[in-house]
Structure formats: structure tokens, C-alpha cells
Amino acid sequence: MIKLKGIEKYYTNKFIKTYVLRQINLEIKEGEFVSIMGPSGAGKSTLLYIMGMLDTPSKGEYYFFDEPVHKMKERQLSELHKTQIGFVFQQYHLIDDLTVYENLETPLLYQKVKGSERKGRVAEVLDQFNIVAKRDLFPNQLSGGQQQLVGVARAIIGNPKLILADEPTGNLHSDQGREIMEILKSLNDKGTTIIQVTHSEVNANYGNRIINLNDGWIEE
Template identity: 55%
Template sequence: MIRLNNIDKIFRTEAIETKALGNISLEIKQGEFVAIMGPSGCGKSTLLNILGMLDNPDQGDYFFNGENIARYTESKLSEIRKHNIGFIFQSFNLIDELSVFENIELALLYHKIPAAERRTRVQAVVEKMEIAHRTHHMPNQLSGGQQQRVAVARALVANPKLILADEPTGNLDSVHGQEVMRMLKMLNQEGATVVIVTHSNEHSSYAHRRINLFDGKIIAQTQLAAA
């Protein structure tokens, strides 16, 4: 599904140049669950942003479903993202003025899906995430765990092939964090490819493979018992 060859990413200001990623090569197969780990500032989120086509590499090749997309235009990348990738963020990124239903439905509006089908899809995903009783609530009426369930539902509603989660349990207590990890594992078992960034060894154990970064380089890849 994904292959990165010799990816570099450099952030520049007038004064300094910082190499966030150096010579990254890796492959992620359809249906894998991969955890990316490492200390703060090692390039985990930068790598996830490149995988999600939210940022472009400065050097190297990125093959997505066999196509080298490293030099694609933003409009072309946007189309690929829209049809293939769901994002889950640490900060939930829900819109306070919209209900749970409307937050989730928003992902489908970009696909120009008819209203009746949108309602059907949202209903199916809120039932899967066990938040059907909360669809008319506003985000500020939910617990952190419930808000993250909404964020997961929003990522799922368009049926993405790839789910990218950046510290999805970072703002949750241990109980709600485990709930989110179990949901991601369930989605992976149903066929989705899942890539998470995490600081937690416990949470990384849900994955098939752990990738360790340090100073923008892959220093280890470990196959886990979850496979």
C-alpha cells in the first residue's frame, strides 16, 4: 500500500535549517497495524504528515498504491486523501458549534454524498462507536473519551483504506485510552490499515509492527506478537 524510499524532510528559517527526517525508507502493507515511537522532536508527527500527504518530502519517493505521489500537486493529493485516508488527532479537532452528528457528517459533505446516504452512514458509524445516544449533543457536553470516539467516527464515515492517528490517546486517561486502542484494533481487524504515533509501549503492543525513530532516522523495526 505504502512505500517510502530515502525520504528527507528539512524545515528552514532565515537563521537555521533543521533536518526533521533523514533517509527514511519503509513499507506498510494493506491491512497492517503499525506503531511509530520515539522521543519528542524525533520526527514522528512529520513522518505521519508525509504519510497522510499533509506535507511533502524534500527528497525521495512516496509510492501510494503503486503511484509515486512525491511530486503531485496539492489538488491531486487532496483528491487521494479525500478518498483514501482518515485522520485522528490528539486534540480531537471537533467543531464546537456543530452537533456530534454534524461533526461526523461534515466528512461526507466533501464527497457530495446525498443527504439520505449521509444519514445512513453516520447512523452506522455512531452505532459502531457506541455513541448513537449522543448524536444531538454538542462537543462540550461530552467527556474526553466520547469526543475521541466522535473523532474516530468522523475518520471512519467515508470508509478510508488508511487510518492515521497522531497520539490519539494523548489527552485521555488510561481507561479511555485503552478503549480507543481497542477500537483501532477492531477497525484494523475489519480490514483498515492503521498507523499510529504513540509514546506508550502498552498501546504500541496493539500493532503488528513497531517503528522506532530517533533524530529523524529509523533506528529499529520490531515485529510484535499482535501480528
């Protein structure tokens, strides 16, 4: 599904190159649940963002279902993550000015899903995540765990093949964290590929593969 060849990421500042990622060669197959681990500043998030096509590598090749992502234009990239990829963030990143319902609806709007079908999809995930009662609340009226539930719901509402999660439980206490991880696990069981960045051994164990990053290098 994902194939990275010689991916490097560096910033140039007055002739000094600062490396974030070095010579990343990596293949992830459909249906995997991968955890990326490593100390702070190791480049975990950057790697995740590159795989999510939100960041571009300085060098190297990236194939998504054998399509060369590194050669794509903005429009194609946008099309890809709109339909294939869902994101979950540590800070939830919901749109503050929209209600739960509207937040969930937004990705479908961008995918130009018809009104009636949209309503059906939103109702379905609200049900699935047990947040029907919260549908008209704004994000700041929810607890962190509830916000992250919405975050995950929003990530899967477009039926993506791949979910990228950047420390999804980082801001939650353990009960809420466990709930989120269970959901991710069950999504994986149904066939969705999941890649998460995490600091927690416990969370990493929900997955079936661990990639360790250190100073930008992979130590598998």
C-alpha cells in the first residue's frame, strides 16, 4: 500500500542542513496496524505527515498503491487524502465554529456527497460512536475524550483505506485512551490500515508492527 524509497527531510538554514528524516525505506501493506515510536524530535510526526501527504519530503520516492505521490500536483494529492486517508490528531483539531454534526459533515461536503446520503452517513457514525446526544454541541462544550471520539468519527466517515493517528491518546486520561484504542483496533479488524505515532508501549501493543525512529533513522 505504502512504499517509501530513500525518503529524506531536512531544513537548510544558512548553509547548515538539519536532518529530520534520513534514508527512510519502508513498506506498509494493506491491513497492517503500525505504531511509530521513538524519543521526542526523532521525526515520527514528520514521517506520518509525509505519509499523509501533508508534508513533502526533501528527497526520495513515495508510492501509494504504486502511484508516485512525489510527482503529484496539489489537486491529485487533495483528491487522494480526501478519499483514501483519515487523520486523527493529538489535539483533536475540530473546527471550533462548527457543531459536532457539522464537523462530521465537512469531509463529506468536500467529497461532494449528496445531501440525503450525507445525513445518513453522519447519523450512522453518531450512532456508532454513541454521540447522538452531542450532535448540536460545539467542540468547546465537550470533554477531551468526547472531542477525540468526534475526531475519530470524522476520520472514518469517508470510509478511508488508511487512518493516520498522531498520538491519538496523548491528551486523554487512560480510560478515554483505552476506548479510542479499542475503536482503532476494531477498525483495523474490519480491514482499515492504521498507522499511529505513540509514546506508549501499551498503545503500541494494540498494533501488529512497531517502527522505531531515532534521530531520523529507522531502527526496526
